[in-house]
Amino acid sequence: MPTHSSQPLRLPASRILMLGLLVGLLTVGLLATGLGLSAASAQASTEGTTTAGSTSSAEGSASVQPSADSTTTTSDDRSRAPDGKTIVFGIPGLTINDIDRERTPNLYRLLSDGAAANLNVRTIGAATCPASGWLSFGAGARAQAGPIPDAEAADEQDTARCPNMIAPSTDLEQDSLDSDDGAADPIREGEETGEGTGDEPGKSDQPHAQKSVAGATTARIEDFDAVKDPNIGSGYTVDYGMLARIVADQGKVVPAGTSAGSVDSILEPCVAAEGPGAAYAAADENGVVTNYAENANSTDCRLDLVDLGAIGIRSWLFDPIPNYSYTVPPDFDRETRVAEADRRLGDRLEAIEDNAKDGAAEPTIIVAGLGDSSGLPQLRAFIASGPGFSPGSLSSATTRTEGLLQITDLAPGILDSLGIDSPAAVGLTQTATDDDPQQRIDDLVAVAQKSTTIHQHLATFSITLDIIFYSLFILCGLLLSRSILARRGGTAAPRIHRGLGWVSLGVAALPMGAFLAGLIPWSRMDRPDLGLLLSVLGTAAALFVLALIPPWGRSWRGRVAALSGANLLIIGIDLATGSHLQANSLLGYNPIVGGRYYGLGNQGAAIFIVSLFIFLGLLISWLRGRGHRRAVIIAPIVIGLLAVFVSGNPSWGAKFGGTIAILAGLMVLLALLTKIRLSLLRLGLIGAASLAVLIGIAFLDWLRPAGSRSHFGTFFDQIVSGEALQVIGRKLGANLHIIQVNPALAIVTPLAVIAVLIFLRYLAHFPRFSSTGTGRTARLVDRWGGRLPQVFTDSDLHFGFLAAVTGLGVGLVLTDSGVAVPSTGAMVLLPYLLALSADDVEKSGAHAATVTSTGTATDDGTEEVRP
Numbered sequence: 001m002p003t004h005s006s007q008p009l010r011l012p013a014s015r016i017l018m019l020g021l022l023v024g025l026l027t028v029g030l031l032a033t034g035l036g037l038s039a040a041s042a043q044a045s046t047e048g049t050t051t052a053g054s055t056s057s058a059e060g061s062a063s064v065q066p067s068a069d070s071t072t073t074t075s076d077d078r079s080r081a082p083d084g085k086t087i088v089f090g091i092p093g094l095t096i097n098d099i100d101r102e103r104t105p106n107l108y109r110l111l112s113d114g115a116a117a118n119l120n121v122r123t124i125g126a127a128t129c130p131a132s133g134w135l136s137f138g139a140g141a142r143a144q145a146g147p148i149p150d151a152e153a154a155d156e157q158d159t160a161r162c163p164n165m166i167a168p169s170t171d172l173e174q175d176s177l178d179s180d181d182g183a184a185d186p187i188r189e190g191e192e193t194g195e196g197t198g199d200e201p202g203k204s205d206q207p208h209a210q211k212s213v214a215g216a217t218t219a220r221i222e223d224f225d226a227v228k229d230p231n232i233g234s235g236y237t238v239d240y241g242m243l244a245r246i247v248a249d250q251g252k253v254v255p256a257g258t259s260a261g262s263v264d265s266i267l268e269p270c271v272a273a274e275g276p277g278a279a280y281a282a283a284d285e286n287g288v289v290t291n292y293a294e295n296a297n298s299t300d301c302r303l304d305l306v307d308l309g310a311i312g313i314r315s316w317l318f319d320p321i322p323n324y325s326y327t328v329p330p331d332f333d334r335e336t337r338v339a340e341a342d343r344r345l346g347d348r349l350e351a352i353e354d355n356a357k358d359g360a361a362e363p364t365i366i367v368a369g370l371g372d373s374s375g376l377p378q379l380r381a382f383i384a385s386g387p388g389f390s391p392g393s394l395s396s397a398t399t400r401t402e403g404l405l406q407i408t409d410l411a412p413g414i415l416d417s418l419g420i421d422s423p424a425a426v427g428l429t430q431t432a433t434d435d436d437p438q439q440r441i442d443d444l445v446a447v448a449q450k451s452t453t454i455h456q457h458l459a460t461f462s463i464t465l466d467i468i469f470y471s472l473f474i475l476c477g478l479l480l481s482r483s484i485l486a487r488r489g490g491t492a493a494p495r496i497h498r499g500l501g502w503v504s505l506g507v508a509a510l511p512m513g514a515f516l517a518g519l520i521p522w523s524r525m526d527r528p529d530l531g532l533l534l535s536v537l538g539t540a541a542a543l544f545v546l547a548l549i550p551p552w553g554r555s556w557r558g559r560v561a562a563l564s565g566a567n568l569l570i571i572g573i574d575l576a577t578g579s580h581l582q583a584n585s586l587l588g589y590n591p592i593v594g595g596r597y598y599g600l601g602n603q604g605a606a607i608f609i610v611s612l613f614i615f616l617g618l619l620i621s622w623l624r625g626r627g628h629r630r631a632v633i634i635a636p637i638v639i640g641l642l643a644v645f646v647s648g649n650p651s652w653g654a655k656f657g658g659t660i661a662i663l664a665g666l667m668v669l670l671a672l673l674t675k676i677r678l679s680l681l682r683l684g685l686i687g688a689a690s691l692a693v694l695i696g697i698a699f700l701d702w703l704r705p706a707g708s709r710s711h712f713g714t715f716f717d718q719i720v721s722g723e724a725l726q727v728i729g730r731k732l733g734a735n736l737h738i739i740q741v742n743p744a745l746a747i748v749t750p751l752a753v754i755a756v757l758i759f760l761r762y763l764a765h766f767p768r769f770s771s772t773g774t775g776r777t778a779r780l781v782d783r784w785g786g787r788l789p790q791v792f793t794d795s796d797l798h799f800g801f802l803a804a805v806t807g808l809g810v811g812l813v814l815t816d817s818g819v820a821v822p823s824t825g826a827m828v829l830l831p832y833l834l835a836l837s838a839d840d841v842e843k844s845g846a847h848a849a850t851v852t853s854t855g856t857a858t859d860d861g862t863e864e865v866r867p
Helices: 011-049 054-058 105-113 130-138 224-231 241-248 275-282 334-356 407-415 437-479 483-490 491-521 526-547 556-576 603-626 628-650 656-673 680-702 709-721 724-739 743-761 776-787 794-814 820-849
Strands: 086-090 115-120 217-220 268-272 288-292 300-306 364-368 379-386 392-396 405-406 428-432 856-857 861-863
Touching: 086 130, 086 275, 086 334, 086 407, 105 334, 105 379, 105 437, 115 437, 130 241, 130 275, 130 407, 224 656, 241 268, 241 275, 241 300, 241 392, 241 407, 241 556, 275 288, 275 300, 300 628, 334 379, 364 407, 392 405, 392 556, 405 407, 407 428, 437 491, 437 526, 437 820, 491 526, 491 556, 491 603, 491 820, 526 556, 556 628, 603 656, 603 794, 603 820, 628 656, 656 680, 656 794, 680 709, 794 820
Parallel strands: 086 300, 086 364, 115 392, 115 405, 268 288, 268 300
Antiparallel strands: 115 379, 217 288, 364 379, 392 428, 856 861
């Protein structure tokens, strides 16, 4: 591709307006089509998989609605036996890797007969204590339990501490239940007579107004305000005891056709809690547990929560067996604890089977690792066995990943399996398999190992990229300055640039290599960390070789075009097929962190944006050089809108801020191509128009059921509910946390911000390279215009660069944890720029060598001919 100075097209104002409207309408149409495809895909997915609990629904249980007296409900005309109990056994720290046929026969049998998944237990903070896990499980939202404990002097090196769980007290007077920290809060009149004053007849809106069932008693967690304290100002809304409250509110379920004699055997609409962790899950906002029992399984509640203790390390978690002590002995052995927990589980399962009433339905057994076992966070275990669950894997609408759940999915999923509507409208979707149990365990363990390895080496990889960025930034400042190039002279400059170009091309391939490494099963190797390193380097090398294949490999422009185009195709295909490369990668998102489970991540969006506009700049230059004037406008519109569709489709990229960034960059590119003078006002209008388009798409996504919404619909729901400012505050805190975790970004980010601010000031006057004015701004623009890298003498490539910087700037402001967008984008943009400059400097050096006898090259690159 020859370097040339292009003449932008001139369009009248009416055509400019029509062009803008066309881009907006096409964007809305594409993304609206994506919403339709998303709904169709969801329906097809539902037909191809089984929702947990659907077996019992097929036998006659439909959606359950409370009756007027909150005691009986008829579901449909088909009859069936009353549902059995659902029992949740919590074992914080348990992983799929702990399950073994010999060491844990009871867990192995449950997994063999039922469905399993890796469980993300992230709440607030890196690692999740058992108290926080149980609290989040009961609330169906991320929560952290306090108070934060003091470090023990005996073990100062171990700074990871968990708060002591407060065992609920059952020795209570009724007056203590009617008060909160001493303030009177009387039970509403009508409790005894059934004339409730709540929204439903016969109901009080006070949880402690309910009576305990036989075998349980009302208890209270003292000083529950201290437990809730860490959630104040956290940015998360916590509905304490949501699971227990909704089960109680739904009433007793009586299937149609049930005989009068069977009505008495129908379970009570309540949740029985056993152990301190279960009490945290069932407690209301005042710390009151309506049904606390020494043996939850002996009650007639539909749902039992049983705390079997945790598997931990010394001074971090508590002794799980037998008395909930919070002192772990020095001779702690993990395998021994896991085996003991399995034995306890087996004893409970045996007792449940022995004490089952004649004709009683089979219970549903759930085992969940509701928390971490050390300061190192990992994916934990989740197993569900019983009616409605068959051998296979579990997922949810929030993760969209087979074999992966998050802790906030559990409460809504359990409610769904009970036939009860939940606020989140999230069910547990299972995929059946014929694989033997050990193969299923190995597959889940491989995914968990992959997540752990990436989580452990993420900081090292990020710092390595930071160091490379600093080096290239310094070299870019030195080697792209025309004055320094002119002073250096000779034949060294082309060689230096050629070597720097090859290095830059290899560096530019490295980020995409981090994604492509997911195609290699390195997590199953004996050394997963070494396998990860070799996979990243190997796939990056493959991309590098791809860029050298003729015909594009004959020039630097062709190599950069091939590499940037390959990035676009790889990311686009990955997003369309389930974003498997984005998940569990060094530059994507990690299931342990749980910030995102599908779609386009921040760093992936940065690479996508930069590759898109550099590729478009090179393509437009190539088209213009061959006289395709119409294609100069048509090509960026078509390719740009396809990129918007890939990023914004809720079933594919689902990237809100990234889609706005692409739209803004595309509009800037089209404006520059049509020679529309960009003022700060027009830049603001471009941003506002892009935001308006995405808000409209978010509204359409919000109209879908809650369980089918993507990040777009969730964001719009937060605007409607008034939580948007709270969420924005949490995202700003996440940006600061990223800088703390990766101090190198403390330098990268200011550089990126300064570059964006200077760029915006410059863009307001571009493409007027020279000015007839005499003001300070005119002199600044003229002085800067003469210092631009020689590669920017090709205006089309310059336009692509400016569009890329626009996208990175918008991504910085509008994307969650957006500080990673310009930082990652710069790590790709600078290598592209250096590789492209090698072509121009190489040609200039070769040309200068031929004019030594007839003329000299001046500082501005022109030839001065000697007489």
